[in-house]
Amino acid sequence: MLPGTISVISFLVLSLALAMTSARDTKLEAVWKGNTEFAKKLYHALSKEKGNIFFSPLSVHAVLSMLHQGSKGKTQQTLGDVLELPGLRESAKGYERVMKSLNSVKDVTLLIANKIYIQNRYAFKDNFASTISKNFLSEVQSLDFAKSKEAAKTINTWVEGKTNNRIKNLVKPQDLNEQTRLVLVNAIYFQGIWEYPFSPSMTKSHKFYINGKDSIDVQMMRLIQTLYYKEDENLDSKVLELPYRNNNLSMIIILPNKRNGIAELEEKLYTVDMSTITQHMHRPEVSVHLPKFKIEATIDLNKPLTDIGLGEIFSSSADLSGMIQSPQPLQVSKVIQKAFIEVNERGTEAAAATHNVMVSHSRPLETADFVADHSFVVLLQAKKENLKTILFQGRIVKPQ
Structure with missing residues (x-):
């Protein structure tokens, strides 16, 4: 009989916004820092593929961190190293802070939720069940995965409800x-x-420009505003920060100076501390040209996760014996993420109100042009005091 399998399915719907609480918390910081380093590794692996990229490292990090809680031995060490997590207890406490912080933000609509579906003939081990429920705020439901069509429908219905019907039919019956x-x-x-x-x-x-010379027509938005901006000589790029209504979250756009400079930029990003990207910025009046875009993609993460050192969780040597009471060994079968982002003039298509801002008409001493008319890297960054972490990251090669 084949060993049991686990599907780790990470969903993201993004229509742009987030914020964090301001009190310092070392356990939260540990998880944030780990996520930022993990984001850099995973983006580097994903960037080997052509075309647009958009994903939530936090979403992947969260489900793998739950897996980490149920792992043992070498598997636990490997997950901890790749995810840049502290010990089990510290990371569990850190995620409790993350979940509570993300679900209590102001001026945005934000939901982050975890759920574990278990085969109805099995039960969780007590310690794992307690940690997942208390620290990861995860719901639990029993299903008969042998009835794959019904099980897939149940999971998809939950996801649709949690994502305002943005993510549909992610789990296929053949996945179960x-x-x-x-x-x-x-x-x-x-x-x-x-x-x-x-x-x-x-x-x-x-x-x-989708490469050095070929171009497509896009709907280009324009804004003239005093914004944080810098020329980064090390990255040979311009860096712009666009704040959301809750200023604890902003979109960072890294635009190579060369039209065909995206590959070179990505290699450089792999060698830098991503939390320093917005250091040494100043506030000139910036003339911003940014394309409207909408991206929806399903990403099979098995290969990228293997490339960054997590191949063991997909193998028969995985030790996930701390999760459920089962005579059979467990291994991960799939890690899937479906991500959606839409950028438009108001920030999101579902925004219920506009926010009028009074801007001084006195002209600052500095001006800058930021024309995103070729491939760029986009980050959504949360900040809390001096700590920053990347919640979302992508590469826009062809706005759609």
Whole structure:
């Protein structure tokens, strides 16, 4: 008989916004720092593929951190090292802080939720069940995975409800079978608006270069505003920060100076501390040209996770014996994420209100142009005091 399998399925719907509480918390910091380092590794692996990229490292980090709680021996060490986590107790406490912070933000619509589905003939081990429920705030439900069509429908219905119907039919019946023992899910849904909305009347058709010479026509938004900005000589790029209504979250855009400079930029990003990207910025009046775009993609993360050192969790040598009471060994069968992002003038398509900002008409001493008419890297960054972490990251090669 084949060993039991676990499907680790990470869902993301992003319509732009987030914020964090301000009190210092060392356990939260440990998880944030680990996530930032993990984001860099995973992005580097994903960047080997062509085309647009968008994913939530936090969503992947959360489900794998739940897996970490049920692992033992070498598997536990490997997960801890790759995820950059402290000990089991510290990381569990850290995620408790993360879950509570993310679900109590202001001026945005934000939901982060965990759920574990277990084969109905099995039971969790007490310690694992307690940790997942208390620290990861995870719901638990029994399913008969042998009835794969019904099980997939149950999981998909939960995900649709948690993501305002943005993510549909992610789990396919063929993803589940009688050997499936657990499905771990993290769902994230965001809505929010810019601190300084773009005016729709300023949006015009504009060329966007998909390589050094070929271009497509896109809807280019325009904004003139005093913003944090810098020229980064080390990255040979311009860096711009666009704040949301809750200023603890912002979109960071890293634009190579060369039209075909995206690959070179990505290699450099792998060698830098991503939490320092927004250091030494100043506030000139910036003329921003940014394309509207919408990206939806399903990513099979088995290979990228293997590439960054987590191949063991997919193998028969995995030790996940701390999770459920089972005579059979467990291994991960799939890690899947479906991500959605839409960037428009107001920040999100679902924003219920606009935010009028009074801007001084006195002209600052400095001005800068930021014309995102070729491939760029985008980050969504949360900050708390001097600590920053990357919640979302992507590469926009062809706005859609």
